Amino acid sequence: MLAxxxxxxxxxxxxxxxxxxxxxSLLMIVPGDPAELLLSTGGGSATPEAIANLRAEMGLxxxxxxxxxxxxxxxxxxxFGRSIVDDGSISAAIALRLPRTLEIIIVGAVLALTLAIPAGTAAGLRAGGRFDIAASGLNALLTSVPGFVIGTLFIYFFAQTLGWLPAGGYVSFASNPGQHLQMLVLPALTVGLHLATIVFRMTRASVLEMRGHDWVRTATAKGLRxxxxxxxxxxxNAMGPVITVVGLQLGILLGSTVxxxxxxxxxxxxGLLVTAVEQRDYPTVRAIILTVAALFIGINLVIDILSSLLDPRIRLK
Structure with missing residues (x-):
């Protein structure tokens, strides 16, 4: 295991x-001088002295x-240095914003796993039955609807029509825990529904595959409950592929929750990444992409370890 x-x-x-x-390397490949491009934003022209100063500030x-x-x-x-737009600390901005994105992803993932794994298991064990047909049909419907459409429908139904939850916004947990949790429900549910459709399909397919193996028939023939x-x-045995898919989807969600x-x-x-791209804040863009990539690689490392615990044969590959 250690090896x-x-x-x-x-x-x-x-x-x-x-x-x-x-x-x-992306910064080196971009055509033109990044410092000149930044100073020329808005149609103005930059002096050679200003360009040289910005190049020195960026280390170019x-x-x-x-x-x-x-x-x-x-x-x-x-x-990661300082932003060239507002001179703020890039690391501080990422440290402030990243937990907020992770919060809706983690809560959404918990909701998705709690709902999709039991439903996918039940559908796989009763393939072709009424529950399987109804659950698969609903899953196909949710898969075909984009996340932002589901979010808009949630706002209309739960916020504007019923008035149960806020339509949006953010309040820190420390300042108002109750309001923070209320504002978290709809974003997490929107993210969770998208993940649940994928987990449901994978769980159902894995359970269906495992049902046909010899060891399952042998265990049933021996009289096990x-x-x-x-x-x-x-x-x-079915959870291995499911865990792998969940890990990949969590990494994808880090960059697709915009x-x-x-x-x-x-x-x-x-949102910070989109703003940095619009403002051509290259150091911030580079820092955010590197942070997301590091998290994605870290998640896959954890998934590899969990998969090896479920299936020891993976360690021998």
Missing amino acids: FLMRRVVAAAAMLLVVGTIIF DQPVWVQYADFLRNSLAFD RRLVVRRHILR LVEFVYNWPGLS
Whole structure:
């Protein structure tokens, strides 16, 4: 187990280095001088002195290898410098916004797993039955509806029509826990429904596949109770693919919650990324992409470890 863990950690570190190198190279590949592009925003022309000062401030006047070494060293220390738009600390902005995005993703994931795994298991065990047909039909309907449409419908139904929940906004948990939780429900539910459709399909397919294996038929023929057969022989083996899909989707959600945050006016990391792109704040964009990539790689590392615990054969591959 220790050797498997070390291999995965080394592979994750190598992948993070490759991603960081690619992200650093993007600034070098962009046509034109980034400093000149930034100072020319709005149609004005920048003086050579202003361009030279901004290049020195951004470190663009240094050799490429020096810039690369500084980038790696500062990234390891979570020091991404200052924004060239408002001169604020990029690390502080990410540290403020990232927990808000993670909050709706984690709560949405908990809701999705709580709903989709039992439903997918029941549908897989009773394939072709009434519940399977109804649940699969509802799942197909939810899959075809974009997240921002579901969010808009939630606002209309729960906020404007029934008045049960706020239509959007953000209040910190420390200042008002009750209002914070009320504002969290709809964004988390919107994210959770999208994830639930994927988890349901994977759980149902995995349970259907495991039902046909010899060990399940043998356990049933030996007279084991159905609940034990489902828990020990079907679900344990079916959860491997489900966990893998959940991990991939959590990583994807880190960069795809921008519409949900926009609909509910939730000040998360995705909104900061969109704003930085619009303002051509290259250091902030680079820092956010690197942070999301690091989280994605970290999530996949955790998924590999969990999968190896469920299926020890993975450690031998």
